[in-house]
Amino acid sequence: MMRTSPRRPLILKRRKLSLPDGNASNSPARDEPDGESKGAPKQEHSRGDKTRDRVECGSQKFPAGIKIINHPTMPNTQVVIIPPDADIQSIIEALTAKGKECGSNGPNKFILISSGGSSRPTGSAAAQQKLQSKDETSTATKGARAADCQDGEKNIKQSPDKTVERAVLWPPQVNSMGGQEQEGNSSGEATSSGLDNSLTNIQWLGKMSSDGLGPCTVKQEMEKENQTPMQEEIKTEEDSIAAPATSSSLRQDSISERPPYSYMAMIQFAINSTEKKRMTLKDIYTWIEDHFPYFKYVAKPGWKNSIRHNLSLHDMFVRETSANGKISFWTIHPDANRYLTLDQVFKPLDAGSPTSPEYSESQQKRHIPELQKNTGGNSSNKAEPQNARRKMKPLLPRVNSYLVPIQFPVSQPLILHSSLKVPQPMAQGASLSGSEAIRSSKRVRIAPKVLPSTEEPSSFLPTGPVEEKSHCDERPSPFAPTQSVKENNSQPGEAPASFPAALCIKEEKEDSCPDKWQPSFPTVLSIKEEPVQSDEEPSLLLPVPCVKREKHFTVLKSPPRGVSDTVIIKRRKMGRSRRKQHLVLPCSEEPVLVLPESTGSDSFRLTSDLPFLQETQSLELSCSQEEGGPFKTPVKEMFCKLPVSSTPSKVPTATPPMGGPDSWRLAPIAKESSELDFSPVRTSQVPFTSLQENLDLLGFNSTPLKNSLFDSPRQLLQTESNDMVSGPLTSSPASNPESTKQSSPELPASGLPENQSLMEGLVLDTMNNSLSKILLDISFSGLEDDILGQEMSWSQFIPELR
DNA sequence: CTATGTAAACAAC
């Protein structure tokens, strides 16, 4: 587009540093992005006052059974208890209307929770409904000729791999291609064949929509939502719905329309479609053309330049060269790879239960679609015509929502203790090994970003954060560690038109504990800047060893995969601008690695590294779970990140150490946390908890959210029970015991039922027209009194909760 | 700002 840039600056420096890794030391330090969260604007609206009045009003309009109470501490916020059978949609609409009427002075934020408590049968049902078969077609199996890949240079071809197969679901033919991907690519012949395929692909698109996925999700949802009655949700639809009509149109679109995925996402799809998870540039081009005809027929040739640009720019893409050095393959850094495949994106939510275990992640992935449309922003609510656009599911929602544990301070601080949550265990098993755990979380705060207050925690009670931090402090480098997972992604999401804006849910993940590390030290910040090329400066900054160079790890990584032959190349460090920074490391691997430098491996680990490790693990978890997204930001990690290249600006900012462009590595957490914290409460927590745990928590917190994608509010609420409950149970046993011990042991295990401390709810912000999922941490008086003794429980307020 | 997308100038092959 723009053509402008008359002047192209000349590029003064040139690069090429790559290979020699020997030195390696480059990478500097870290950086972290810290996220940014942009703060949510806080708003303080009037401090409340009227809230209470409103209640009544509101209640009137709503269906019976709904209870509305003012939030004890948050201005303009009301808690709406919704009976299980109520029609959420209508309630939301009514609340929205109500909120709007009131404007900024009245209640404009509503925390919706289901009174159903334990009984939420529906949830499950609902969940199920979606599923369905998805694959009939899948069989394509043909491709299987496995094997292939040898290494020679020539074989670039990738072998078919599983992923591919899955992908197959929709585009059968394509798959086949995929499977083969290649063989011929060298010359391009593929194209010819490609054509066909592509066409077919298109078809599949249509098909998808009609078949499995599409329809369900979209349509069903719509229908459901429309219908008021709640119950039927379940079964009816599936088939009936399937509407065919659109298919034809869809196809067409597919060709002409640009896929809702970013280049980064598409590259990941391509790479992950291969067994070895590596692909040559050319194959990437081919894969994209085959799967997204737009690029073959419509896009300007410059799209390839963009692909290359993305490969070079994002750290998550790592170049490896074959042993002989002749071929270069692009791979995805293991820590950042969520193993997304196109089919995952496409599928609606079902995920299969049964499907592959390992890939459970796929399930998780689902994100919610967002509403916004690409172009303009308007969207608010309108409806979008249906499905027109829904062909491809956007990966990540651009929007976010958080899942944040929150507590309502009823009169005082309550404390909640941990709860646990576990979301799903991980996804692909492999990587995550480590942590799977569950964790309790401790945080107390109310937090939704959504809410207005964004303030600084500090202002309120520093304590909270501080405390947490303290833990962190242990580690030498404060900043380093963290990671939260953040996810975000960005994909262009398209949104399905189906939901009215209001309904859309955004998810975000929050990282919960952001604070941990960074808070206190300003030091961190400094890092960032970049030395321009440098090589090592970063290290200076960071005392810690963490810095790593990429090369090292990279190497590592490959091995695991079996590819020993390849060498990784990755480039160097930083730079200033957007350049990729390179990740620093995958902690997980580090251990494995031999780190040369790590002198005392142990020592290093303990100290600074540890955090990293932990983090990583958590990251992984998150990653997998997250999925999605991540595309870009897949995981944020923290690790050491190097100095961030870009944005020097950060420096000044204090706390946040990093922020990197590439987010996946780091986490923005810090920032967020700060935002979140407003709650006066904070407290409690188990002192013991290790960072790790905390981290894990974070991860989990986020994960759960993400996993679930709810298409409708109702689902959201419903899920809560499932997720929460089930999660803990299942996971807990397996996972780490330790975690449990600390925080209240009892909780985890038994816990939920009675005192369930966690509950998911929705936050409807009529000011922003946003609906976000939140996790409420509610404690009932039973268990944990220790803390404050008095805690009130919501149950008092709301018997139904019990 | 950040994330993306584009275009383009180079560097190495």
Place this chain on the structure above:
DNA sequence: GTTGTTTACATAG
């Protein structure tokens, strides 16, 4: 010409 890197700029959010 292809593959990679890196700038620069634009734009949406």
